[in-house]
Amino acid sequence: xxxxxxxxxFENKPVIIASAAVGGPFEAAGKLAQDFDILHDDIWLGQDSxxxxxxxxxxxxxxxxxxxSGVKKEDINFFISGDLLNQIISSSFTAxxxxxxxxxxxxxxxxxxxxxxxxxxxxxSKSAIHTVSGASSHNAAAEKQFRYPTEYGSxxxxxxxxxxxxxxxxxxxxxxxxxxxTSATMGKVIDMGISDPFNMGAAMAPAAVDTIETHFKxxxxxxxxxxxxxxxxxxxxxxxxxxxxxxxxxxKMPDSIFTDCGLLIFKKEQPVMAGGSGCGCSATxxxxxxxxxxxxxxxxxxxxxxxxxxLSPLSYQQKESIPCIAHAVSIEI
Amino acid sequence: MAKKKQFxxxxxxxxxxxxxxxxxxxxxxxxxxxxxxxxxxxTIGQALQFFYINSFGFTEKTAGDPTVAxxxxxxxxxxxxxxxxxIAQWAGAGTAVPVTGFANTMASASIEHRSEGYxxxxxxxxxxxxGSVIAFGxxxxxxxxxxxxxxxxxxxx
Numbered sequence: 348x349x350x351x352x353x354x355x356x357f358e359n360k361p362v363i364i365a366s367a368a369v370g371g372p373f374e375a376a377g378k379l380a381q382d383f384d385i386l387h388d389d390i391w392l393g394q395d396s397x398x399x400x401x402x403x404x405x406x407x408x409x410x411x412x413x414x415x416s417g418v419k420k421e422d423i424n425f426f427i428s429g430d431l432l433n434q435i436i437s438s439s440f441t442a443x444x445x446x447x448x449x450x451x452x453x454x455x456x457x458x459x460x461x462x463x464x465x466x467x468x469x470x471x472s473k474s475a476i477h478t479v480s481g482a483s484s485h486n487a488a489a490e491k492q493f494r495y496p497t498e499y500g501s502x503x504x505x506x507x508x509x510x511x512x513x514x515x516x517x518x519x520x521x522x523x524x525x526x527x528x529t530s531a532t533m534g535k536v537i538d539m540g541i542s543d544p545f546n547m548g549a550a551m552a553p554a555a556v557d558t559i560e561t562h563f564k565x566x567x568x569x570x571x572x573x574x575x576x577x578x579x580x581x582x583x584x585x586x587x588x589x590x591x592x593x594x595x596x597x598x599k600m601p602d603s604i605f606t607d608c609g610l611l612i613f614k615k616e617q618p619v620m621a622g623g624s625g626c627g628c629s630a631t632x633x634x635x636x637x638x639x640x641x642x643x644x645x646x647x648x649x650x651x652x653x654x655x656x657x658l659s660p661l662s663y664q665q666k667e668s669i670p671c672i673a674h675a676v677s678i679e680i
Numbered sequence: 681m682a683k684k685k686q687f688x689x690x691x692x693x694x695x696x697x698x699x700x701x702x703x704x705x706x707x708x709x710x711x712x713x714x715x716x717x718x719x720x721x722x723t724i725g726q727a728l729q730f731f732y733i734n735s736f737g738f739t740e741k742t743a744g745d746p747t748v749a750x751x752x753x754x755x756x757x758x759x760x761x762x763x764x765x766x767i768a769q770w771a772g773a774g775t776a777v778p779v780t781g782f783a784n785t786m787a788s789a790s791i792e793h794r795s796e797g798y799x800x801x802x803x804x805x806x807x808x809x810x811g812s813v814i815a816f817g818x819x820x821x822x823x824x825x826x827x828x829x830x831x832x833x834x835x836x837x
Contacts (some may be wrong), residue, residue, distance in 0.1 A: 396795035467689075496792035498759050499809065500768025500775050502710070505703040538693040543696065550697040587701050595697075618769070618784045 351565030353533050360527040361470035363678065364477075364520045364668075365416035368635030369408045371512030371629075373486065377613045382635035384411050385514070386519060390487055390512055398432060398614035401485035401514075404431065404627070405441045408514035409481050412634075415516035416477075423447050423518070424475040427460025427466050429481045430626050431510075432492060437483050447479065456580050457655030459515060459630035460480040460674040461546075464531035466519050472523070481516030481634075484625030493544065493660055506546040509619035515630030517638070526641045530566060530677045535556035536657065537672040544656075544663055548585025548609075548621055549616045551654040554671040555581060556592045557653055562675045570600050574646045577637065578675070580609040582622030592638070604605035606653075608632035629653040641680050648679045710772045717774030718730070725751055725778075748779055755780035759787040785809035 348356045367384045375386040385407055392400040405428065414586055426447040435451050442449035447510055454461040462480035482503035487497045489510040490578075495501055519528065541550035555578045563570060568659040569578060586607045593600040608629045609622035633651050642644045646680055652675040658667070687695070702831040703764065728750050732743040733776055764784050768775045774779055793805035 398795075491792055495809070497763050498762060498784075498788035498791055500759075500765045500771075500781065500788070502769055502772040504705050538691075539694040539698075539720035540687045541695065546702065550704060552698070553694060584702055588698055591697075591701060597763075 350530075351561070354530060354562060354565035355464065355468055355471075355533070356530045357467050357471040359473075359521065359526055360529060361443040361467040361519045361521065362523040363526045363528065363638060364418065364517065365412050365524040365525070366517035366634035366638050367408050367411035367415060368410070368515045368631040369404050369440075369513055369629055371404075371486070372509060373509070373617070374462050374513050374612065374631065375483065376616065377616040379612055379632065379636045381501045382639050384408075384415075384635070384670070387655060390485070391446055391556045398436065398493060401432065401437045401483055401488050401512075402440045404485065404512070404514040405437050405481060405483035405516070406444055408483070408516040408630075408634075409479055410644065411483070412434075412479060412516040412602045413519045415456035416495050416520070416523075418477050418518060418520065420445070421430045423477045423479055424491070425450055425466070425469060425478045425675045427452060427462040427478060427480040428482060428516075429453050429456070429462055431455060432475060437485075437560045437638060438481075454653070454672055455627050455655030455657050456624060456628065457653040457672050457674050459592065459633065460579070460651055460653035460676045461476050463517060463519075464533065464674055467516075467528035467566070469639045470519050470521055477518060477520045477541075479518045481514060481517055482626035483514030484510055484512070484627035484632040486510045486512045486625070489625060492631060493663075502549075503620060504545050504621055506543070506548065506584050507620045508580065508609060508622055508624035509613065509617075509629040511623045511626035511631060515625035515627065515632075516636030517634050526638055526678045526680045528676060529679045532558055532562035532565060532675040534561075534673040534675070536670045536672050538668050542663070542666065542668040544658065545586065545650070545668070547580070547586055547624060547656045547669070548582040550656055550669040551673065552581055552585040552595050553586040553593065554673040555579075555585070555652050555654045556589050556596070558673040559591075559650075560598055562677075563598075570604065573650045573677075575637070576605050577611070577632070577649065577651050579651070579655075580622070581607045581619075581625035581654060582609045582620075582624065584621045585624075585654075586610060586656065591652065595671050611636065641678065644680075648677070651676055654657065683720065713770060714772045714774035717771035719774075719779060721751070721778045721780055732763070737833055740785075752783040755783035756787040759784050764788075782810060782813065786815075
């Protein structure tokens with residue numbers, strides 16, 4: 348059911364039957380290692396390219412989530428996924444291997460929540476009985492495509508972020524036990540003219556703020572309704588900006604519940620500059636850490652706002668600024 | 681150069697707002713680090729040059745070739761072992777400006793694109809970063825040479 352201009356309410360309460368997160372060595376050394384189902388100690392994952400390695404991450408996450416859900420692969424109607432590589436090859440190639448009807452989405456780093464919202468909508472409208480949705484990113488594959496060769500010695504500024512090597516996936520169903528997807532607010536593209544790809548946090552913060560404020564306006568709720576409100580990958584810079592923007596708008600966002608997946612995933616001493624980023628950031632933290640905390644009963648209601656920077660290497664070279672988007676999904680138990 | 685883009689008032693206001701909240705590059709600290717690391721590389725280079733002159737009978741002029749070759753080899757090996765980029769994050773311009781930085785651009789691009797094959801991958805991308813340095817280096821040498829010839833022809837110098 349549509350509420351306001353851009354919020355969906357899922358009155359049939361699609362259930363997240365199971366979810367899984369897969370990570371690389373850097374994530375294994377991070378703060379949330381215990382919340383990953385599979386951790387790899389080699390960024391190549393035994394493959395001969397980073398792109399193939401990313402595909403394995405996503406495939407493992409999807410298969411693990413399906414296995415944990417107890418649903419047969421044949422009984423899953425749709426696979427919805429997105430990633431950062433050109434033409435979302437990680438998702439499409441994984442779909443080839445899974446053999447599940449597939450919807451590819453691209454929302455850059457917001458893909459995980461975009462996919463989850465679409466999946467919830469399909470289940471809610473009874474257009475699907477079971478779906479699996481996911482997203483992935485690979486540090487070296489993303490660096491190679493968007494920036495410089497991985498071994499190139501360029502000095503990164505303190506505003507830069509570290510792309511997560513990882514993938515997360517969730518199986519949704521009409522019935523079952525587990526956290527439920529209750530609503531979602533789809534964001535609009537916002538471009539504040541920031542064009543530095545080493546400063547994604549500042550570029551994406553306005554999109555996150557807009558989607559969050561719209562969500563609460565449409566839902567007629569107060570932020571304290573949630574136990575946790577987590578943005579996808581704003582990092583230290585974007586998180587600070589977002590907090591100050593709320594203050595300026597007179598929007599009361601309690602510091603104690605407002606956090607960011609990019610700040611949760613790595614330890615302070617890891618050399619990640621402003622924090623984690625990438626599709627895998629919000630995907631692994633939400634589908635691993637946050638859902639685990641919900642299942643343990645530590646959290647009852649959460650809102651995840653995955654943020655995405657919709658640039659391409661080409662648009663950056665042509666001196667375009669960075670358009671950004673954010674999608675919010677509310678999960679309650 | 682591209683035209684300066686016209687930003688709306690709202691965009692300008694936000695950019696100012698964001699700028700106040702961004703950690704700045706530590707320019708002074710980076711300069712000191714670049715001075716130290718670049719200096720160390722050059723000192724090593726000087727030591728190598730003396731070594732080639734004293735032990736292998738090179739002259740001061742010809743010793744440049746083996747010296748540069750040794751530095752390039754060292755830089756390529758460090759790139760291959762995945763160490764160079766970590767040194768560079770600390771050293772900044774100190775490792776980028778000397779010949780070691782140039783070797784690193786070529787080695788890193790070659791390693792990166794090995795998965796696309798030797799011809800289209802390594803061969804096609806080896807000069808991805810170094811290419812513009814070579815192109816503009818050759819062009820500026822051409823312009824300087826042209827100026828020199830012109831000056832000589834009109835009786836200058």
